[in-house]
Amino acid sequence: MPLLDVDDLRVGFDTEAGLVHAVDGVSFSIAAGRTLGLVGESGCGKSVTASSILRLVPSPPGRILGGAIRWGGVDILRMPSQDLSTIRGKEIAMIFQDPMTSLNPVFTIERQLGEVLSLRFGLQGADARSRSVEMLRTVGIAEPEARLTSYPHELSGGMKQRVMIAMALLCEPKLLIADEPTTALDVTIQSQILSLIKELQQQTGAAVLFITHDMGVIAEVCDDVAVMYAGRIVELGEVEPVFERSEHPYTKGLLRSIPRKGVARKSELPTIEGVVPSLLDPPQGCRFAERCWRRTQLTAAEQERCLDEAPVLDQKAQSLAACHFPVGAFPLEAETMVSGDG
Amino acid sequence: MTGNDDSPLLVVDNLQKHYPIRGGIWGSKIGNVRAVDGVSFSVAKGETLGLVGESGCGKSTLARTLMRLEDPTDGRVLFEGRDLAHASKDELFGLRRDIQIIFQDPYSSLNPRMTIGEIVREPLLVHRVGTKMEQLDTVRNLLETVGLTGEMLGRYPHEFSGGQRQRIGVARALALEPRLVIADEPVSALDVSVQSQVLNLMIRLQRERELTYVFISHDLSVVEHVSDTIAIMYLGRIVEKGPVDRIFEHPAHPYTRALLQAIPNPDPRAQRGRVPVQGEAPSPVSPPPGCAFHPRCPFVRDECRSALPALEPVDQASGDGQGGHVAACVRKHDI
Numbered sequence: 001m002p003l004l005d006v007d008d009l010r011v012g013f014d015t016e017a018g019l020v021h022a023v024d025g026v027s028f029s030i031a032a033g034r035t036l037g038l039v040g041e042s043g044c045g046k047s048v049t050a051s052s053i054l055r056l057v058p059s060p061p062g063r064i065l066g067g068a069i070r071w072g073g074v075d076i077l078r079m080p081s082q083d084l085s086t087i088r089g090k091e092i093a094m095i096f097q098d099p100m101t102s103l104n105p106v107f108t109i110e111r112q113l114g115e116v117l118s119l120r121f122g123l124q125g126a127d128a129r130s131r132s133v134e135m136l137r138t139v140g141i142a143e144p145e146a147r148l149t150s151y152p153h154e155l156s157g158g159m160k161q162r163v164m165i166a167m168a169l170l171c172e173p174k175l176l177i178a179d180e181p182t183t184a185l186d187v188t189i190q191s192q193i194l195s196l197i198k199e200l201q202q203q204t205g206a207a208v209l210f211i212t213h214d215m216g217v218i219a220e221v222c223d224d225v226a227v228m229y230a231g232r233i234v235e236l237g238e239v240e241p242v243f244e245r246s247e248h249p250y251t252k253g254l255l256r257s258i259p260r261k262g263v264a265r266k267s268e269l270p271t272i273e274g275v276v277p278s279l280l281d282p283p284q285g286c287r288f289a290e291r292c293w294r295r296t297q298l299t300a301a302e303q304e305r306c307l308d309e310a311p312v313l314d315q316k317a318q319s320l321a322a323c324h325f326p327v328g329a330f331p332l333e334a335e336t337m338v339s340g341d342g
Numbered sequence: 343m344t345g346n347d348d349s350p351l352l353v354v355d356n357l358q359k360h361y362p363i364r365g366g367i368w369g370s371k372i373g374n375v376r377a378v379d380g381v382s383f384s385v386a387k388g389e390t391l392g393l394v395g396e397s398g399c400g401k402s403t404l405a406r407t408l409m410r411l412e413d414p415t416d417g418r419v420l421f422e423g424r425d426l427a428h429a430s431k432d433e434l435f436g437l438r439r440d441i442q443i444i445f446q447d448p449y450s451s452l453n454p455r456m457t458i459g460e461i462v463r464e465p466l467l468v469h470r471v472g473t474k475m476e477q478l479d480t481v482r483n484l485l486e487t488v489g490l491t492g493e494m495l496g497r498y499p500h501e502f503s504g505g506q507r508q509r510i511g512v513a514r515a516l517a518l519e520p521r522l523v524i525a526d527e528p529v530s531a532l533d534v535s536v537q538s539q540v541l542n543l544m545i546r547l548q549r550e551r552e553l554t555y556v557f558i559s560h561d562l563s564v565v566e567h568v569s570d571t572i573a574i575m576y577l578g579r580i581v582e583k584g585p586v587d588r589i590f591e592h593p594a595h596p597y598t599r600a601l602l603q604a605i606p607n608p609d610p611r612a613q614r615g616r617v618p619v620q621g622e623a624p625s626p627v628s629p630p631p632g633c634a635f636h637p638r639c640p641f642v643r644d645e646c647r648s649a650l651p652a653l654e655p656v657d658q659a660s661g662d663g664q665g666g667h668v669a670a671c672v673r674k675h676d677i
Contacts, residue, residue: 191604216606259567
């Protein structure tokens with residue numbers, strides 16, 4: 001049995017214009033010790049999916065419209081609120097993109113770490129203090145004793161993110177949810193934090209759900225990847241096959257639009273034309289169909305099918321993909337794709 | 343595309359921008375933040391200089407000082423031989439037609455109360471270029487050039503996506519047909535699929551109009567794609583500079599190496615498990631003595647702690663002339 005099983009999750013937001021289907025039928029699971037990356041562009045629903053797991057989606061305007069999130073066989077979405085506190089910050093911990101707003105500015109680091117230890121393990125005083133110092137040292141903070149008396153504003157962005165990670169790890173979670181934890185950081189600091197998360201995961205055996213928009217970060221830290229587009233997962237599998245032999249045209253398009261080694265300098269980069277469809281009234285067929293670079297290579301009847309019939313996420317040659325005409329079945333040269341965008 | 347001219351379009355010579363730190367009850371000056379501390383480079387016509395560095399290295403201050411949005415503390419900024427740093431208000435007004443800037447944030451850099459037609463037309467109004475009809479024609483053409491349509495003239499910024507807004511910013515920057523465009527993190531706020539659209543646009547415009555770019559970014563893979571020459575900044579100074587291929591294939595400064603290694607590589611087969619550079623950049627308020635990178639440097643020697651290394655040629659072949667490969671590190675030859 002997987003550690004976490006997300007099954008057909010649907011989350012909506014009430015807006016003046018109507019109900020926005022931010023997450024619309026997302027299913028995946030994570031086994032103990034694995035790292036799953038959830039990747040996609042802004043507005044694809046990756047952060048809402050992550051927040052739903054701890055029921056942190058603000059309501060109103062957010063609403064869980066359906067589905068289940070099973071943790072050890074129990075559905076988190078239907079659990080009484082008081083039982084939630086046995087999971088939140090204990091079995092599942094979360095770190096956020098912006099450590100500046102996730103730490104309380106009026107308390108010292110010692111007090112904030114102490115609160116975790118007191119709630120989770122009933123540790124107080126000297127015991128809590130020595131445990132905190134030890135954890136700060138583990139996450140690579142120099143002079144941890146001195147840092148205990150610091151307030152968040154006295155720390156740099158990288159240090160604050162380390163403190164957040166320390167707080168999350170003090171809980172000894174079975175699952176760590178990291179929502180864009182390095183997006184606000186410089187690349188050398190990002191690289192330190194990524195190695196830290198990887199190293200700590202290997203030591204503790206925790207599972208990690210890693211949310212990011214950066215394909216490079218996915219390749220650095222994840223075992224598996226789920227690519228999201230317009231509220232749905234379009235491709236899911238192990239990182240290597242998904243990145244090297246992408247089945248979904250969106251995955252391939254995203255990877256190709258990143259400037260990388262082997263692409264001639266100042267040459268035209270492949271792009272994905274058009275914009276993401278509105279999630280107020282999502283298209284009934286494939287949500288990527290309007291922007292799909294493969295469209296021009298399909299017959300009129302095939303194109304019709306993409307527009308009318310929503311593809312299901314099922315097993316293709318390399319991975320699970322939600323596409324009627326996966327790329328793997330019809331390998332194409334990069335050149336064809338560039339001209340395919342028109 | 344290299345300029346036929348021998349003299350570069352832009353020469354920056356020992357540019358400095360210091361901000362005073364005030365303290366005490368009288369607010370007297372108690373020190374300086376050396377945000378830009380002696381930066382020199384030149385850019386040839388039709389080429390792109392990529393300026394790379396992490397937050398706080400001074401790259402945005404440098405951009406603003408180049409445009410004279412900030413007055414430099416010292417040094418010269420020569421645009422076709424004319425010194426922007428010491429230009430009078432009137433001279434500056436003329437020079438600003440030739441030099442334009444694209445900002446990072448497409449949300450805060452467009453006035454939400456103006457239509458995009460007004461936004462793109464504003465530089466033409468300020469500089470009194472052409473008649474009203476001519477100006478409107480220009481605006482329509484510019485919008486089409488950047489991939490929007492003339493009918494969008496009457497719409498407001500909030501009706502556009504981030505990528506479209508950045509295109510509007512590009513159209514505005516091009517309105518006066520500048521020769522030099524300073525782009526401060528122009529794609530950092532955009533999603534990757536949109537990022538490539540804006541990069542393609544900038545590259546095409548450079549080709550068509552022989553534009554010269556100073557392209558500022560923290561993203562090395564983007565900079566590698568668009569630049570001819572790259573300069574790496576650390577704590578207010580350039581630590582390495584040279585042709586883009588040389589920098590990427592044979593980085594000479596330990597900081598450049600650290601940056602290159604730190605980029606997350608989307609290739610799942612890439613070699614992993616390297617050790618990231620330790621520590622964080624020091625504060626520009628109290629930079630360490632000697633080489634500013636020495637507290638983090640894995641190759642540090644005693645002399646690095648006291649003497650500030652000069653920017654010198656990395657090898658014989660690259661020479662010390664314009665466009666050579668230079669680095670500010672005493673160990674550039676043996677690491």
